Amino acid sequence: MDLFAAEIELLEKSEDRELTLRNLLYPIKSEFRFIFIDCPPSFGLLTLNSLIASESVLVPVQCEYFAMEGLSLLIKLLWRIRGGFNETLDMEGILLTMFNRHIALSRQVADDIRRIFRSKVYDTVIPRNIILAESPSYGKPAVIYAPNAPGTQAYIALAKEVLNDNSLLF
Numbered sequence: 657m658d659l660f661a662a663e664i665e666l667l668e669k670s671e672d673r674e675l676t677l678r679n680l681l682y683p684i685k686s687e688f689r690f691i692f693i694d695c696p697p698s699f700g701l702l703t704l705n706s707l708i709a710s711e712s713v714l715v716p717v718q719c720e721y722f723a724m725e726g727l728s729l730l731i732k733l734l735w736r737i738r739g740g741f742n743e744t745l746d747m748e749g750i751l752l753t754m755f756n757r758h759i760a761l762s763r764q765v766a767d768d769i770r771r772i773f774r775s776k777v778y779d780t781v782i783p784r785n786i787i788l789a790e791s792p793s794y795g796k797p798a799v800i801y802a803p804n805a806p807g808t809q810a811y812i813a814l815a816k817e818v819l820n821d822n823s824l825l826f
């Protein structure tokens with residue numbers, strides 16, 4: 657509800673509404689190695705603000721058919737933003753998630769995305785793992801609730817991969 661209210665408030669602003677988040681983050685940016693902004697699954701003003709405030713975008717993609725369509729729309733949107741508000745916006749990486757190796761469609765979507773986006777796709781794949789859905793109901797992150805679960809281990813591997821990709825920064 658807070659984010660819904662924020663979207664309305666942004667709509668009512670007369671100027672710089674797309675730049676609000678960037679302007680707010682600017683003075684504190686240097687205090688952090690990473691700032692993660694979790695976006696809604698829609699292309700409203702909140703997402704636009706996030707993409708304009710960001711240096712790069714990490715895109716989680718479910719290994720399902722409609723996710724492919726969403727991905728190509730997102731790529732088009734990123735190009736538009738690069739052509740306008742944020743020329744240096746980069747694609748950090750594409751993360752295959754909800755992967756089920758027993759389902760042919762899941763394997764096929766993962767293969768297709770790797771074939772098209774190649775090195776932009778993380779080696780780490782997040783499997784469909786009920787532990788990841790359960791842990792919030794215990795009020796705990798998966799790394800505390802079930803550190804050895806396959807889904808948790810995959811997220812730890814992802815964190816290492818992201819850090820390695822960014823090692824030149826440190």
Ligand SMILES: Nc1ncnc2c1ncn2[C@@H]1O[C@H](COP(=O)(O)OP(=O)(O)OP(=O)(O)O)[C@@H](O)[C@H]1O
Nearest residue numbers: 696697753754755782783784785786788789790807
């Ligand atoms: N790898 C996974 N295996 C099983 N369940 C998962 C997995 N990843 C996420 N889930 C479950 O799916 C649901 C949605 O996950 P999540 O909130 O991460 O998605 P989202 O795309 O960010 O959703 P929203 O659009 O609401 O922000 C949650 O119930 C979560 O626990």
Ligand SMILES: [Mg+2]
Nearest residue numbers: 694695696697
């Ligand atoms: Mg979410």
